[in-house]
Amino acid sequence: MKxxxxxxxxxxxxxxxxxxxxxxVDLGKPEITIQKLPPDFKNKYIGGxxxxxxxxxxxxxxxxxxxxxxxxxxxxxxxxxNEPAFPGTGKFIVGTISPLTDTFIDxxxxxHFGPILKxxxxxxxxxxxxxxxxxxxxxxxxxxxxxxxxxxxxxxxTDEGALSFGERLLKEVNDGxxxxxxxxxxxxxxxxxxxxxxxxxxxxxxxxxxxxSKQAGRGGTGTVMRxxxxxxxxxxxNLSKVNANNAIDxxxxxxxxxxxxxxxxxxxxxxxxxxxxxxxxxxxxxxxFHLFPINNYQYGQSxxxxxxxxxxxxxxxxxxxxxxGCYYGCNLAxxxxxxxxxxxxxxxxxxxxxxxxxxxxxxxxxxxxxIFDPHFVMEYNWYCDEYGLDTISTGVTISFFMECxxxxxxxxxxxxxxxxxxxxxxADRLLHEIASGTGFGKIVGQGVARxxxxxxxxHATRNGTSQDAVMAxxxxxxxxxxxxxxxxxxxxxxxAQQGGYGFALKGPQHDEAWLIFIDQVHKELPTLExxxxxxxxxxxxxxxxxxTGLCKLPWIDVRNPEAASTAEPSKNIPTLExxxxxxxxxxxxxxxxQDVLDDSERLYILQKLINLRHGKGTRASxxxxxxxxxxxxxxxxxxxxxxxxxxxxxxxGDKLVPASPEQRHKLLMEKRAEAxxxxxxxxxxxxxxxxxxxxxxxxxxxxxxxxxxxKQLLSRLGV
Amino acid sequence: MAASIKFxxxxxxxxxxxxxxxxxxxxxxxNDALEYVRQRYPELPLEEGMVLVTVNLEIAAPDRILRDxxxxxxLPLIAGG
Numbered sequence: 001m002k003x004x005x006x007x008x009x010x011x012x013x014x015x016x017x018x019x020x021x022x023x024x025v026d027l028g029k030p031e032i033t034i035q036k037l038p039p040d041f042k043n044k045y046i047g048g049x050x051x052x053x054x055x056x057x058x059x060x061x062x063x064x065x066x067x068x069x070x071x072x073x074x075x076x077x078x079x080x081x082n083e084p085a086f087p088g089t090g091k092f093i094v095g096t097i098s099p100l101t102d103t104f105i106d107x108x109x110x111x112h113f114g115p116i117l118k119x120x121x122x123x124x125x126x127x128x129x130x131x132x133x134x135x136x137x138x139x140x141x142x143x144x145x146x147x148x149x150x151x152x153x154x155x156x157x158t159d160e161g162a163l164s165f166g167e168r169l170l171k172e173v174n175d176g177x178x179x180x181x182x183x184x185x186x187x188x189x190x191x192x193x194x195x196x197x198x199x200x201x202x203x204x205x206x207x208x209x210x211x212x213s214k215q216a217g218r219g220g221t222g223t224v225m226r227x228x229x230x231x232x233x234x235x236x237x238n239l240s241k242v243n244a245n246n247a248i249d250x251x252x253x254x255x256x257x258x259x260x261x262x263x264x265x266x267x268x269x270x271x272x273x274x275x276x277x278x279x280x281x282x283x284x285x286x287x288x289f290h291l292f293p294i295n296n297y298q299y300g301q302s303x304x305x306x307x308x309x310x311x312x313x314x315x316x317x318x319x320x321x322x323x324x325g326c327y328y329g330c331n332l333a334x335x336x337x338x339x340x341x342x343x344x345x346x347x348x349x350x351x352x353x354x355x356x357x358x359x360x361x362x363x364x365x366x367x368x369x370x371i372f373d374p375h376f377v378m379e380y381n382w383y384c385d386e387y388g389l390d391t392i393s394t395g396v397t398i399s400f401f402m403e404c405x406x407x408x409x410x411x412x413x414x415x416x417x418x419x420x421x422x423x424x425x426x427a428d429r430l431l432h433e434i435a436s437g438t439g440f441g442k443i444v445g446q447g448v449a450r451x452x453x454x455x456x457x458x459h460a461t462r463n464g465t466s467q468d469a470v471m472a473x474x475x476x477x478x479x480x481x482x483x484x485x486x487x488x489x490x491x492x493x494x495x496a497q498q499g500g501y502g503f504a505l506k507g508p509q510h511d512e513a514w515l516i517f518i519d520q521v522h523k524e525l526p527t528l529e530x531x532x533x534x535x536x537x538x539x540x541x542x543x544x545x546x547x548t549g550l551c552k553l554p555w556i557d558v559r560n561p562e563a564a565s566t567a568e569p570s571k572n573i574p575t576l577e578x579x580x581x582x583x584x585x586x587x588x589x590x591x592x593x594q595d596v597l598d599d600s601e602r603l604y605i606l607q608k609l610i611n612l613r614h615g616k617g618t619r620a621s622x623x624x625x626x627x628x629x630x631x632x633x634x635x636x637x638x639x640x641x642x643x644x645x646x647x648x649x650x651x652x653g654d655k656l657v658p659a660s661p662e663q664r665h666k667l668l669m670e671k672r673a674e675a676x677x678x679x680x681x682x683x684x685x686x687x688x689x690x691x692x693x694x695x696x697x698x699x700x701x702x703x704x705x706x707x708x709x710x711k712q713l714l715s716r717l718g719v
Numbered sequence: 720m721a722a723s724i725k726f727x728x729x730x731x732x733x734x735x736x737x738x739x740x741x742x743x744x745x746x747x748x749x750n751d752a753l754e755y756v757r758q759r760y761p762e763l764p765l766e767e768g769m770v771l772v773t774v775n776l777e778i779a780a781p782d783r784i785l786r787d788x789x790x791x792x793x794l795p796l797i798a799g800g
Contacts, residue, residue, distance in 0.1 A: 270764035271795040273729045281728055285797055514799025523778055559767035559796035570798050
């Protein structure tokens with residue numbers, strides 16, 4: 001490999017979960033520097049998402065877009081990542097200015113990269129600049145070198161694939177062998193051609209004896225990576241994984257970890273069975289409660305859904321005998337995978353591959369296209385990973401265009417072929433076109449927000465109607481907010497989850513607030529006040545997980561039996577106490593759960609400021625498609641008329657509901673839109689925002705964020 | 720009179736059926752249904768605090784009286800991905 005630039009360094013020791021170092025790589029110059037952090041940096045910004053937010057806030061401006069040279073691609077774990085004594089500590093986040101939302105995005109990702117990066121001496125990696133040629137970054141904590149090298153050229157097929165290229169790259173830098181002292185992140189050719197490119201995290205699984213992959217799927221982080229000319233990053237460290245965080249109180253870490261592992265071990269097998277079938281188990285429960293997206297979220301249930309339930313994947317594809325944690329020590333072990341699956345479609349038909357997944361979201365992306373073929377789910381999963389495409393945004397965008405055809409906004413003349421719900425061949429063809437940036441895929445690869453504009457212009461021109469009128473119609477069913485496509489849950493029947501998606505700072509991704517079952521099924525949020533409190537509390541605690549290098553699932557998807565006797569069981573406070581104990585034992589702090597929430601709120605407000613800077617932070621940006629609020633079209637209303645009529649009657653009290661179904665549908669949508677606006681008002685008040693969704697000055701000052709940039713921003717906004 | 724008990728997810732693997740019918744009287748409660756299933760399928764984990772009981776897709780209290788053709792399910796405590 002041709003080294004273009006290299007430095008030698010002495011890896012900083014991890015103490016209390018931190019190295020207090022950020023590795024900064026400017027690909028434009030090229031330049032490699034190591035930034036030593038002042039002591040209060042970690043206290044204020046924690047790690048992970050917090051570090052990414054602070055670097056983006058300071059290092060970019062309102063004019064920075066995804067393809068601006070100064071845009072920064074940040075990868076950071078957090079103080080609690082990198083500890084096998086505690087479950088779920090392999091997470092790191094990838095943060096940047098998004099090609100989809102044009103504001104801050106981050107996506108969390110499992111595997112070994114974050115922990116090894118820390119053991120190699122860095123709490124975070126920040127890549128800026130755009131390289132003149134395709135490069136890779138090699139961070140070798142053992143050889144004590146950091147290098148920018150020309151991306152090796154293997155063969156076309158390998159070079160275009162994120163998984164294939166990553167495997168060859170790792171082998172090349174390690175004399176042809178794979179082992180678990182190394183990990184890589186890569187982005188494939190799809191990330192060059194679509195705005196929703198992903199970053200793959202590749203790690204060696206000693207049990208399966210092969211490379212496995214996890215994905216930072218949301219918001220186009222891989223697109224930024226490829227735009228910078230960065231094909232891959234390899235990290236290496238042979239330092240021991242045991243006590244790798246050099247915790248201040250090692251016994252405290254062990255005790256907290258033992259308690260959580262005991263809960264996971266006892267309860268998962270009685271609850272969601274994530275250790276057996278991963279997140280695919282959700283499909284059945286979502287379908288049962290009309291939450292499973294069918295035909296671009298028109299319907300939440302289908303007689304064909306059982307073809308995509310977990311048992312199908314377990315029997316046909318998953319290897320049942322192997323614990324599948326994406327990092328050491330996680331006994332939830334939900335990262336399921338399949339060996340030796342033969343591809344039957346696409347350019348690699350006939351090839352036998354290993355597939356990591358599918359997750360529930362990928363299954364939902366396929367059902368959203370009206371497809372119920374489990375083998376297609378497997379192939380779609382593999383191709384998206386290999387190409388470097390987000391399975392969610394890919395599926396939701398294809399679904400949107402399918403509905404444009406269904407409703408007559410597009411014809412086969414526009415798309416090049418029949419693009420109908422349930423048409424596997426068309427969906428498959430479009431997937432490959434998106435990856436290669438050819439044919440209709442070139443349009444679809446821009447995502448739903450830009451797709452709406454393209455359709456509106458085309459349809460209006462052809463029919464002599466106004467673009468605004470067409471756009472108003474497309475806004476009913478174009479499932480995006482702030483430019484990001486929805487993740488795979490239907491919100492029509494849960495006002496709290498409408499807010500969970502609408503207020504989510506990055507756009508409608510459920511890692512900020514997933515309240516759908518708590519609200520719709522468990523009925524734990526009966527009033528606007530309850531919903532608003534949840535919409536403040538859950539995003540804060542979930543932010544903390546993304547700042548510390550932790551997976552949320554051992555907390556949120558394994559209910560501690562002791563939670564049943566608490567005031568709000570869904571918060572699972574008894575388990576959260578283990579996390580706070582783990583934090584204090586690792587870092588030597590003495591924090592309470594409220595301290596943790598306060599730390600998170602600082603990050604939340606900082607992210608809000610970045611959104612405001614980029615024009616995505618006001619009430620207008622929190623508005624959601626009509627389909628997210630209720631049945632946008634009459635066919636959707638008809639499918640659940642009994643439920644909707646009952647809801648409408650509750651709203652009207654003693655008044656009679658209108659006689660005709662069409663009138664009931666119209667009134668229903670008006671009432672639901674009104675309810676969402678009422679929710680906005682109360683949630684903004686809880687969060688310390690004015691009714692326009694902008695934080696009050698005192699809210700920004702409370703968290704020590706009123707720097708010169710914030711002052712100017714708020715002044716410009718009239719605050 | 721009878722109520723239907725539906726099995727979901729891994730419960731189906733244990734019981735090897737989608738559902739069973741349970742004869743009920745005017746005094747049969749949700750708790751009785753739980754006990755009925757526990758006796759028929761002792762290997763099925765239905766510990767208190769581990770599952771939610773729903774009747775006709777609504778969360779149901781243990782002392783709720785069952786009615787003819789009610790559908791009972793045992794749900795895991797799903798709180799988000």
